[in-house]
Amino acid sequence: MNFDFTDDQQAIKRTAKDLLAQRFKPDVVRELVEAGRYEDSHFAELAELGWAGIFLDEDQGGQGLGTVELAILMEELGYSLAPVPFLSNAAAGLVLQHAGSDEQRSRWLPGIASGQARGTAGLARDGEGALVADADSAAVIVLLGDGGGTVYEASACEIDPVETIDATRRYARVRPAGDGEALASDPAPALDRIATALAAELTGICQRTMEMSVSYARDRKQFDRPIGAYQAVSHRCADMLREVESARSTTLWAAWAAEAEPETLPLAAAMAKALASDAGWNVTSSALQVHGGVGFTWEHDLHFFFKRAKVDGALFGSAREHRERVAELSGLGAAL
């Protein structure tokens, strides 16, 4: 029983933290977010480091590592609020890796791993994806629904940009216009991993906004005391810690289970995404309250985290939907 990272995992985390802190300084993030765009060189650098395909097999150009390593990167990407098309590409990679045919895998995974031909995946209703991240710059789009999915070349889709409150990521509505190819199998194992990756990103967002709140509560004085000396603030921060660490623990459990105990993955992933989605909302909105007026200004970075957490919470299943899955998997049977 060892909940610690291996030395290699520690190294990945350290590298990611340091590099992302360098690349995504607050002013850089702000400039990109306000322009609603990415800087191509950012993703290219991450792909060169092998991050894009970290969980893919080596013969597909990946690193041959697993979901724990992906979760480590995702937490740091959330922490640094990196505006890069990473999650979308990883989602496509996970779906094709776990549910694609041999042909689909060999056709698309190398481009996903190298970042040369990125992919994206999104949930679809009536065949259309309402909110698909980075579809406007992807080479391949996978739309998922009803226990299956379809792989489209991006050129076979109508892609209309959708502006959400989260401008750290680009979204689009995707309507297939040409033919796609069905996945070879149920993408459920991939969806569990995507949910885990999102839970990790939310953990990073929560960690960062908790740190911002604690630091503000130490510095900001009102009535001749740092506000962090008041229990109305300090207990709020203690609650943030509970949510952050619980999100991290369940996320790491799900990430570990993905490879080590796959029968546990569905429950663990549903728990992690439910908990992290709620934590994302509770911690970031609580951080707004701790920051008072200044947190409500556009000039302060807090709202970018708040908005990303809100959208992440809804992507690939809300907290409520994942709780419903937890109930179903825990002896309460399927819902009526």
Place this chain on the structure above:
Amino acid sequence: MNFDFTDDQQAIKRTAKDLLAQRFKPDVVRELVEAGRYEDSHFAELAELGWAGIFLDEDQGGQGLGTVELAILMEELGYSLAPVPFLSNAAAGLVLQHAGSDEQRSRWLPGIASGQARGTAGLARDGEGALVADADSAAVIVLLGDGGGTVYEASACEIDPVETIDATRRYARVRPAGDGEALASDPAPALDRIATALAAELTGICQRTMEMSVSYARDRKQFDRPIGAYQAVSHRCADMLREVESARSTTLWAAWAAEAEPETLPLAAAMAKALASDAGWNVTSSALQVHGGVGFTWEHDLHFFFKRAKVDGALFGSAREHRERVAELSGLGAAL
């Protein structure tokens, strides 16, 4: 627009508060509760004062007053934790008053008003009442369900005492053994008034436990300060005030509507009972937390209030059931 009591109503409130404080000193209540019994003279005195029939017409032996006056008494009965068969008798009176036939009214209401032949009413499932207050000492029992109700002579029922966590009131399971007589009309207007009366009792319980908490928080010192100087405690008490006053406002609104604006009563009563049931739970369990260890001892009176609030919250519809009614009455339509 005047939310204040009339002079008469003020007088009723003052009399009730003073009298009940005299009669139901904590040691008296404790003795009765620990024995699980009532003192006959207590109810007799209240009946002599005209309280039992306060809302009944004068020609039935009542006072010819209304639901506001009943709510005033109920709040004080809750505040003083009076162990008397008052609510049960009032419930039967309200049902017979609003849904009984002329014959049923003239047969039973005088005894209810004088307290000489008390009544009780309870919700029934499959014809049986699982938890009917004071059935063991009532002359008449009304079982309600499915938009109707049946009036039984107590002698026509099998009555098995049920011990609940709330020993300030006696309960029984009631199984009709002989014939009863159907009510003349839908008891819904009576049920709304009973819900309002319970909301008033819960308001009184909340008021009292809030006062106990505030007083304890002023006196009890830890780390060289009264614990009420810590926001973890003082904000808890502020939240209690919000719930107490909100319960009181909605209860008075419902009580007023009963006579003055009957079309508003169903919504107002559902809101009042939902809010007061939640307040009863939140305020009394919060009071336990404020009191720390001592509140957890049998020697302290707090738990008697806590337990009565818990049972009151479940009687005649839980908070959830009343919220569902609120939804139905507010444009969301009937539930599926």
Place this chain on the structure above:
Amino acid sequence: MDLTLSPNEQAFRDVLRSWLAENHPGEEPTGDEAGFEFRVEWQKKLHAAGYAGVSWPEEFGGRGATLVEQAIYGEEMARAKTPSTANVLGLVMGGPVVIAHGSEEQKQRYLEPILSAEEIWCQGFSEPESGSDLASLKTRAVKSDGGWSVTGQKVWTTLAHVSKWCMLVARTDQDAPKHKGLTYFLMDMEQDAVQVRPLHQITGEAEFNELFIEDAYIPDENVLGGVGNGWSVAITTLMHERAGLGAAAAASVKIALGQLIELASEHGMADDPIVRQEIASLLIEAEALRLNAWRGLTAIMKTGTPGPEGSLPKLQWSAVNQGLTELAVTIQGEAGLAKDSDWTYRFLRARANSVEGGTTEILKNIIAERVLGLPKLR
């Protein structure tokens, strides 16, 4: 106890309601400037009908409305979805504070242009370092010939860019205890020493401004309530901010809840048991807010002081409005996250509700200390 309106109150409401039916100016045009002009015209119309300073005494051009009538006014305006008045801070705070603390000359000078919207007012209380702890403000006023020289920074000043007058609190005595060395000024905004910079919020809009004041001049006659009395004059101002807001707030969340119910139906969620419970909870809390507000008003009218319930509506309003806008976003699923939607704007805007006009934490302190008599944290 009688929760119906008295004949006088009913008459007040009926007259206002039919006046509004005939005189409602319609939807505000888009664009900052056009919107402002529109609100000026609307206020002039209200003023002409005697509906601008409803709470002001008649001798100063107001209507002398009772507290209940003021609350009815707030409800009816919310119900009719009227635009805001152009000079809302002048009407709600500026006028009342001049009436309470001003000299005869000041009353003559300031009141009429507030009512007519000829002179717009803004409020210069908050500073970056002084949010909840208003008395810690640092803007200083130094005595000069026949007046004062003011330097400092203010924040959250709505309408500053169109204002003639700023209700400014500044420190005139550095050595006095925190609450003692303050003075309340009416500062002319039309001077180069006062720079106004728009302050964008998380909604993207710039509803507020920052004020940069460097050596601004304020003549002696613009001191309100006497040098060194700034704290108590400021408190009067803030009390006026709160009076009667409860009923209007209750009416506006009730309207919003109606829209939420429609939204739930449109999205097929009206039958959803969880959504039903959540909406019902919000409806109940909104009703409690309304009743507490009214109960508080009638207590003031009867006893002169508000009952404990009067401290609750602000708290309850912010919780209900935050809750209902969040639920609206959730109900819409992915569509709820779209940037350009009215609900999204309201969702983001509502985040400030528990901070602006007294944070929830400060309000709970006040309830604990002043209503419940719990010891103050020292």
Place this chain on the structure above:
Amino acid sequence: MDLTLSPNEQAFRDVLRSWLAENHPGEEPTGDEAGFEFRVEWQKKLHAAGYAGVSWPEEFGGRGATLVEQAIYGEEMARAKTPSTANVLGLVMGGPVVIAHGSEEQKQRYLEPILSAEEIWCQGFSEPESGSDLASLKTRAVKSDGGWSVTGQKVWTTLAHVSKWCMLVARTDQDAPKHKGLTYFLMDMEQDAVQVRPLHQITGEAEFNELFIEDAYIPDENVLGGVGNGWSVAITTLMHERAGLGAAAAASVKIALGQLIELASEHGMADDPIVRQEIASLLIEAEALRLNAWRGLTAIMKTGTPGPEGSLPKLQWSAVNQGLTELAVTIQGEAGLAKDSDWTYRFLRARANSVEGGTTEILKNIIAERVLGLPKLR
């Protein structure tokens, strides 16, 4: 990262599990005395198999189990629903504190009778006036010939009526600062100067006692850790109370949640969308509690200090246990209010969870100050 047990850990668990399968003593008989005798026998059996002081070093008759093994022990005991040991406070606190602070003679004298349940221990820390603020305790010990004379009152002393020894903290120096004048004693309970009175709780049971001490005698050799060092010795005791409890607590709420799911099915509520959401929330929080507990243990094993997550399980356990017992009562409707039901007992008993062993408020203070580094309130 490897969340499976290592071969050694797995062996520890398998051996324990099969031992339990063969040696489980069955249900505890009713009646206080019979129950206690039963727990004495059970502890003797555990001791004979080397399972009494699992965390104690082998040289003192323990098993020298690692933290992970201790957690496994807690989980397995919870899972097998074994009775408590008779001398639980001696095993969990008394032994460890004697091992940490005791002299050679004290170790010789006290340890073996703890393991064998020949001498039962209780804890005399809390006083009516000193709950969270332990250092404010008032029980005084005055130096006398060859020992100390103790007078005061203690409360919440489980097992006092059957105990031989009380871990007693008393004030030996009235003039020293609050934390400095305390001394840790082992007080012989078999003297008339110590009166034990059962303390009934809101459940109706008397799980705890009050201790009235008047001129009790404690010889010098029963001071533990030196005169004036009582505070740090007491803190050691409390640290031992918390270590490894998380995993056992997680296992026990998991069992309770399984019972709750059964209860929901029995009452036709398994399909209810709201109940499903509530149960799922509890399941998730229970799992987070379990994972935080294990993560905290592996952090201690690797770095010697617990990570931030180690401060959470107590908080989380009390919230989950209170939540699940309340939901169990609600699910049963009117039947849930019955006095004599196991769920009712658990519901009432759970109310103390957020107070006993560190109130939720104190735990949040500790997290804020020690984990997050927020300023202390002074």
